[in-house]
Amino acid sequence: MTRTALITGASAGLGVEFANQLAASGNDLILVARRKDKLEDVAKSLRAKHGVAVTTASADLSNPRAPQELFEFTRSANLTVDYLINNAGSAGPHLLEEKAWAPQAKFLELMMLSVAHMCHHFIPPMRERGFGRVVNTSSFAGRLPRPDAGSHYGPSKAYVIALTEELDLTLRGTGVHASALCPGFTHTDFHETADLGEMKAALPNFVWYSAESVVRDGLRAVEKGQPIMISGRLYRWLDPLAQSLILRPLIKSFAPGRNKR
Ligand SMILES: NC(=O)c1ccc[n+]([C@@H]2O[C@H](COP(=O)([O-])OP(=O)(O)OC[C@H]3O[C@@H](n4cnc5c(N)ncnc54)[C@H](OP(=O)(O)O)[C@@H]3O)[C@@H](O)[C@H]2O)c1
Structure with a gap:
């Protein structure tokens, strides 16, 4: 039976890799992002490589109407979404340095509300059919507060983890699985797009993982029904320390700026 996967952020990075791995398993695809030309390039190459049907939909998920419009688009095109x-996502503005509120609100819409809004539309039909797989890409940044990191990105990813854990509990026994994928530093366009190329170059190789391994972890986790997947051995090792009530303050105390208070 051919299933269909809707992937947001499918014009670059992890989204392209999700598309590639899901197409390699024989799934048809609906690719969503803002850059239509990039989506078409990805679609063309995956049709040729895997022989699957690929539909593209250009949408800006920082627009509050986008999830509903995407849902209506799939309905009108008779597309059933089995994988969501x-x-x-993006790095976003600094909560305190960016003076205007509008970019902050758009960022929160993209990172949190659009995820909940997509789940709101696409999960109930999955539950009715008794099958669905939902991967919400979060981040290791959602597991630990960081200083001087914009005060927005990590908290938005923490929301995605909380949302997904609760969905996982709500959906048990329905045939629908939800997993929050928490990668650490991953080789994609993310850091260049956010003008963080210098920071990227300064970090040692061992903290970086490939998009291929991160996506493999995410798809394996959702099949198994694992609500949170910390991707990468380094981050899986760090996570229990970050979550420990005793060790968390200790880890935070190593953060730069700790003596400024
Ligand atoms: N790379 C890392 O180190 C890392 C680590 C942890 C978590 N993550 C998370 O992984 C996810 C994927 O990021 P990536 O690393 O693959 O980065 P990327 O290579 O920059 O890709 C980001 C994708 O999101 C799309 N996007 C951005 N803003 C959008 C908007 N307003 N509406 C619709 N689509 C939008 C982009 O497409 P368009 O520009 O065409 O719209 C692109 O397809 C993000 O949620 C990110 O927070 C990344």
């Missing part, structure tokens, strides 16, 4: 990969 809420993956689109």
Whole structure:
């Protein structure tokens, strides 16, 4: 039986890799992002490589109407969504340094509300059919507060983890699985797009993982019904320390700026 995966943020990075791995398993695809030309390039190459049907839909998920419009688009095109990969995201503005509120609100819409909004539309039909797989791309940044990181990104990813854990509990026994994928530093366009190329170059190789391994972890986790997947051995090792009530304050105390208070 051919299933269909809707992937947001499918014009670059992890989204392209989700598309590639899901197409390699024989799934048809609906690719979503803002850049239509990039989506078409990905679609063309995956049709040729895997022989699957690929539909593209250009949408800006920082627009509050986008999830509903995407849902209506799939309905009108008779497309049934079996895999929902809420993956689109960006580094976003600094909560305190960016003076205007509008970019902050758009960022929160993209990172949190659009994820909940997509789940709101696409999960109930999955539950009715008794099958669905939902991967919400979060981040290891959602597991631990960081200083001087914009005060927005990590908290938005923490929301995605909380949302997904609760969905996982709500959906048990329905045939629908939900997993929050928490990658650490991953080789994609993310850091260049956010003008963080210098920071990227300064970090040691061992903290970086490939998009291929991160996506493999995410798809394996959702099949198994694992609500949170910390991707990468380094981050799986760090996570229990970050979550420990005793060790968390210790880890935070190593953060730069700790003596400024
Ligand atoms: N790379 C990392 O180190 C890392 C680590 C942890 C978590 N993550 C998370 O992984 C996810 C994927 O990021 P990536 O690393 O693959 O980065 P990327 O290569 O920059 O890809 C980001 C994707 O999101 C899409 N996107 C951005 N803003 C959008 C908007 N307003 N509406 C619709 N689509 C939008 C982009 O497409 P368009 O520009 O065409 O719209 C692109 O397809 C993100 O949620 C990110 O937070 C990344």
